[in-house]
Structure formats: structure tokens, C-alpha cells
Amino acid sequence: MPAPRSWACAGNGAEQGLAVVVSCVAGFTDAFFSILRMAEQPDGLITLQDFVRWGASRFNAAGLSFGHGTDNAIDEAAHLVLSAVSLDPTLPAGFRDCRLTPAERVRISDMIERRVAERLPAAYLTGRAWFAGLEWVVTPDVLVPRSPIAELVEAGFEPWIDGEIVGRVLDLCCGSGCIGIAAAVHLPDVDVDLVDISAVALDVARRNVARHHVEDRVRVFASDLFDSIPNDRYDVIVSNPPYVSRSELEALPLEYRNEPELGLLGGEDGLDVVVRILADAANHLTDEGILILEVGSAAPELERRLPSVPFTWLEFERGGEGVLLLTREQLDRHQLELLEEATAR
Numbered sequence: 187m188p189a190p191r192s193w194a195c196a197g198n199g200a201e202q203g204l205a206v207v208v209s210c211v212a213g214f215t216d217a218f219f220s221i222l223r224m225a226e227q228p229d230g231l232i233t234l235q236d237f238v239r240w241g242a243s244r245f246n247a248a249g250l251s252f253g254h255g256t257d258n259a260i261d262e263a264a265h266l267v268l269s270a271v272s273l274d275p276t277l278p279a280g281f282r283d284c285r286l287t288p289a290e291r292v293r294i295s296d297m298i299e300r301r302v303a304e305r306l307p308a309a310y311l312t313g314r315a316w317f318a319g320l321e322w323v324v325t326p327d328v329l330v331p332r333s334p335i336a337e338l339v340e341a342g343f344e345p346w347i348d349g350e351i352v353g354r355v356l357d358l359c360c361g362s363g364c365i366g367i368a369a370a371v372h373l374p375d376v377d378v379d380l381v382d383i384s385a386v387a388l389d390v391a392r393r394n395v396a397r398h399h400v401e402d403r404v405r406v407f408a409s410d411l412f413d414s415i416p417n418d419r420y421d422v423i424v425s426n427p428p429y430v431s432r433s434e435l436e437a438l439p440l441e442y443r444n445e446p447e448l449g450l451l452g453g454e455d456g457l458d459v460v461v462r463i464l465a466d467a468a469n470h471l472t473d474e475g476i477l478i479l480e481v482g483s484a485a486p487e488l489e490r491r492l493p494s495v496p497f498t499w500l501e502f503e504r505g506g507e508g509v510l511l512l513t514r515e516q517l518d519r520h521q522l523e524l525l526e527e528a529t530a531r
């Protein structure tokens with residue numbers, strides 16, 4: 187716990203006197219600015235709902251981009267407003283008319299102004315996101331969870347593999363750990379390994395392991411893809427790796443460029459990490475195992491480069507595309523082409 191300000195300044199008499207003056211001036215300045223910020227609050231806004239409406243109008247007027255867990259200004263504003271007062275999106279509708287305290291109004295409008303001025307995804311301002319029906323710790327060290335793979339995890343990867351035979355899952359390029367940890371939560375008999383090359387991302391993944399109380403079934407490894415992982419075979423390898431091409435990255439809205447580049451950029455054509463995973467996955471799958479790999483907008487280029495590989499493109503009820511599935515047997519059969527593509531880079 188930090189020492190109180192006056193204790194931290196303890197010294198001789200003159201120093202103590204100076205410390206008291208500095209502390210008084212600092213206290214006065216804080217109070218002055220907080221009164222000023224309260225006076226700057228938009229007039230007439232009283233309830234939670236008022237602030238959601240005002241925030242959404244500010245976001246639309248500023249031309250913000252959405253896509254980090256919400257897809258419209260109202261949901262984005264609701265996330266910020268509710269998080270600022272420690273409430274969830276599941277808040278019953280009857281509470282939307284609740285009045286806010288002056289301090290809450292300052293906190294909310296500060297967050298809304300930062301969202302507009304800094305173009306930070308809302309999750310980086312609130313430190314939280316939702317994925318596969320669960321809440322996640324999120325910092326700017328990880329991408330904001332949003333993969334359509336959530337739907338497959340919630341379904342226990344069925345009908346693509348018999349849930350009864352799934353014992354081990356590998357989440358490669360795990361970031362916050364949302365995919366692998368959600369698999370551990372939704373499939374209580376499964377053991378999961380999480381892998382990422384970024385030490386700071388893995389710190390966030392570890393916080394999420396603890397948050398969801400799955401320490402006994404989830405392990406975390408720092409590794410460049412498969413290079414430093416245990417010599418295990420997995421029933422499911424699931425991965426949402428970086429797959430954005432350089433030209434695409436440069437054209438993305440600012441919100442995306444506030445995410446770690448390591449999580450987005452997959453080389454010139456977006457496929458550098460993707461083809462390495464395709465070339466090596468068979469060596470880490472059980473005989474009946476499957477690879478589920480998100481390649482997003484890089485899908486057409488992947489098909490062009492590997493025309494004879496029989497990718498199955500998955501469809502999602504809640505939207506999203508660019509997620510492929512290959513069985514261990516298919517990966518084995520096409521390993522030569524996959525290796526050639528990987529080594530040509």
C-alpha cells in the first residue's frame with residue numbers, strides 16, 4: 187500500500203513545512219480541476235440512459251470505427267458508461283433511468299472524451315471485454331477478443347469433432363487466452379495449453395486463467411509457434427494468429443492501430459504465420475485431430491497459393507468468416523505443398 191503523502195515527505199522541519207505547502211497546493215489544484223470538470227459536464231444529462239445516448243451521438247459525430255466487441259455507437263457507449271460505474275451489460279432495463287452522482291458523471295464523460303480523442307478501443311479504457319459469454323481482462327498488450335471462433339468453443343467444437351474424444355486443446359497465438367480458456371470453461375474435462383510469443387500478452391493470459399479458476403487444467407507457454415511447446419499431441423489445435431497484410435494494416439482505422447502490431451501483421455501478404463502453422467500442425471495433432479485456423483481477409487490469397495488443399499470454410503450464426511478447418515489426415519496428405527509454401531518465405 188503506498189504511504190500517505192505527508193508520511194512519504196517526512197524529513198527535517200523545513201522540508202516538512204515545504205511538504206505541507208506542496209501537499210496543500212496539490213490538494214487545492216485537484217479540487218479546483220475536479221470542480222471545473224463538473225462545471226464542464228454536458229447540461230441536462232442525468233441518467234445512465236442519458237449518458238449512453240450522449241456518448242453514442244459524440245461517437246457518431248466523430249466518425250469512430252467500431253468492431254472491438256461492439257458494432258454500433260449505442261452498444262459502444264453502453265459498454266463505457268456501465269463499466270465506468272462498475273455495472274455489466276446485463277443490467278436489467280429498469281435501471282437505465284437511475285440517476286448518476288456528480289463524480290460518476292465526470293468519470294463517464296472523461297471516458298467518452300478519451301474514446302473520441304485517442305481512438306482507443308473501449309476495452310482498453312475499461313480493462314474488460316466479453317467473449318464466449320465470459321468476461322475477460324484486457325490491456326493494450328493484447329488484441330481485444332472478437333474472434334468468431336467463440337461460437338465453436340461454446341459448442342464444444344461440435345459437430346466438427348466428437349466432444350467425447352476431445353481431451354487436449356492447444357490455443358496457438360493465444361493473446362489474452364480468450365479462446366483456450368473459454369474452451370477450458372465450456373469443456374470441463376479438457377486440458378488446454380496456451381502459447382504466445384509475447385511475454386506481456388502471456389501476463390494477461392495468466393490473469394485470465396486465474397480469473398476463470400482453471401489453473402489446474404490450463405498451462406501457459408512462451409513459444410514461437412510450435413518451437414518450445416511440450417511434445418504432446420492435441421485433439422484440437424485452434425488459432426487466431428496475425429493475418430493482416432501490410433497494405434491492409436496501413437488502411438485500418440486508428441482503433442486497430444492502437445492494438446499490438448505483433449497481433450495483427452502477418453507479413454507482406456498476411457500469410458507468414460498462417461503457412462508456418464499449416465506446415466507444422468500435423469506433427470502435433472492426434473490421428474483424429476483437427477486444426478481450426480482463422481485467416482480472415484487473407485483467405486482468398488491462401489486459396490490462390492494452395493489451390494489443391496481442401497480447406498473447409500466454417501459458417502457462423504453470429505457472423506464472421508475466414509475460419510478454416512483441416513483434419514490431421516488432410517494436413518498429412520498435403521504436407522509437401524504446405525512445407526514448400528512455408529520454406530519459400
Ligand SMILES: C[S@@+](CC[C@H](N)C(=O)[O-])C[C@H]1O[C@@H](n2cnc3c(N)ncnc32)[C@H](O)[C@@H]1O
Nearest residue numbers: 331359360361382383384410411426427428449
Ligand atoms: C490476432 S492475436 C490473437 C489473440 C487471441 N487468440 C484472440 O483471439 O483474441 C495474435 C496473437 O499471436 C501472437 N503471435 C504473433 N506471432 C507469433 C508467433 N510466431 N508465435 C506465437 N505467437 C505469436 C501475438 O503476440 C498475438 O497475441
